[in-house]
Amino acid sequence: MKRILSALSIFAMICLLAPISARADFTASDWESIKAVQVPAPADSGYAFFAVDAEIYDGSADGLKSLRIIDAASHEVPYQIRTQAESESREEFSPKFLNNSYVQDKFNSFGLDLGDQPPSVNRIDILTTSENFTRRASVEGSSDQTEWHMLTDEAYIFNFTRHTRSEYLHLEFPLSNFRYLRVKIFDDGTGPLKISGAKTFKVQKIEAETETWPLTIIEKTENEDKKTTEISLDAQYRALPIREMELNVASHNYHRTVAVHSTDDREEWISLGSGIIFNYDLPQFKKTNNRVAFRENSNDRYFKLVIHNYDDEPLDVRGATGIGLVRGVIFPLNDKLPYTVFFGNQSAQAPQYDLAHRIPYIESDRLPRCTLGPRVPNPSYVEKKPVRPWSEEHAWLLWAIMAAVILFLAYLIFNLTQKTRPENHTG
Incomplete structure (x- = not known):
């Protein structure tokens, strides 16, 4: 009986877990839309790129997983999507904080000494406990505290705490390596700010594309x-x-x-x-x-x-x-032009190409930029029928398994009742 139960259990698990996923090769009829890729001539760099446009985003709606590039010989062309996000590096320096003072009804003022070998800096952060203010500020630089050079006189700082806290306490100016910096924060008629110190930074920014x-x-x-x-x-x-x-x-x-x-x-x-x-x-x-x-x-x-x-x-x-x-699509060029972009396949998986390991060594800033044609329906596209759940597709098999289990249980119950039936004794 144990052998029969084990066999039935294994059979049921195999039937229920039968559907498995497998990644298929590119088949053009599975993609809804296409765009022509127009490569500028001459393109001798070996690589080119195009920017993903609104029509591709709209037609994909899958995080660009379905994007494929196909050449004139119907071969899949590898690609890599790159973005240029903003980045910022900061190097902090701690100068001596000097001459923190206030000139009545005019300005707060303080100095900074960056030492005998002053680093190049382009930002000062003000340390203050004051709230709810807006002030204009200036920054000057000097090598000897005698001759001063204006670095900026149109910097602004503010702090607001009504409803939500918001503040900006950075003074930005052109990169300089003066030993001494002098900051003035001009009064607005509400009295001095409570300034406790300042930090200096060298900030390098790369703007996002x-x-x-x-x-x-x-x-x-x-x-x-x-x-x-x-x-x-x-x-x-x-x-x-x-x-x-x-x-x-x-x-x-x-x-x-x-x-x-x-x-x-x-x-x-x-x-x-x-x-x-x-x-x-x-x-x-x-x-x-x-x-x-x-x-x-x-x-x-x-x-x-x-x-x-x-x-x-x-x-x-x-x-x-x-x-x-900007999503830039970088891909290699071959002699099998033109290229076509296919997109719009909800069942497609994101491709993985060896090209991803070569991208860091490609000067993407100098690559020729391709243009894309309008979005058109893929003439070979064949709409797939909605995939029914496996349980609906094979309902007959589930009913057969249930019937077999019921018959088997009935058989067990029948045998059990036969074995436990009391014997008749005649005297």
Whole structure:
């Protein structure tokens, strides 16, 4: 009996776990859309690249896993996607903090001594416990504390703690190696700042390579109970790699928190993050930031901004622009032109090529840039029938297994009842 039970168990597991996944080779009929790749002539570098455009993002909506490049001989061409994100390196120095003072109704002032062999620096961070201020500042440099050279006289610092804390305490100026630096923070009529020290840095920045997409306002509502403005935006395409927004605001002198959400159906919204926008248009201080950064969502088309107005009037928002990193597709060139880009296959897996190990040694900045033709339907595409669950596809087998198990259990019960039936004794 144990052997029979074991055999039935193994048979049932094999039937239930039968579906397995296997990666198939490229088959053109599985891809929905194509684009022609136009390679500039001459292209003698051995490699080229193109930037992924909005139509490819919209037609993929799978994180670009389905992207394939095919040459004229129907061979798959390897590629690697690269992005240039912003990066920053900082080297910190601790100078001597000198002559911290205040000239009545004019400015705070202090000096910094970077030593006999002063390093090159281009930023000073102010250490202060003061709150709710906006001040203009200047930075001067000198080698002997006698002759001073102006490095910047249009730096601004601020701190705000109303509703949400926001501050900017960096003084940026051209790279210099003066031994002495002198900072003045000009009074705005509210008295001196409480300054306890300063740090100096050498900051090197590499700017991100970005592209922009216009976002159309399709709905704007005011929620008086929550004191918020809700703005719905349409990116026109799905799956754009938007990770920042620049708002077009006609209002002046504001400081607001903005939450960002996204969706593909305008029903269920996903929170992407929040940030602060502000504008200070004052005689002694002018600074604007209308950018909000958030996490990138790779599938959605619509965005919603929730602007917290608190007790102020709603802002006059005229529009918005989406900002994201450029996706550059680098690939080798051969003599089998033209190339065609295939995309739009939800079952495709992301390819892995040896090219990924050679990319660090390729000077991608000097590669010829290809252009892409318009998105057109793949003429060989064959729409697949919806895949039914395995249990539905093989329902007859499940019923057969159940029937066999029931019959076997009935057989066991019958045998058990026969063995336990009392014997009749005659006397």
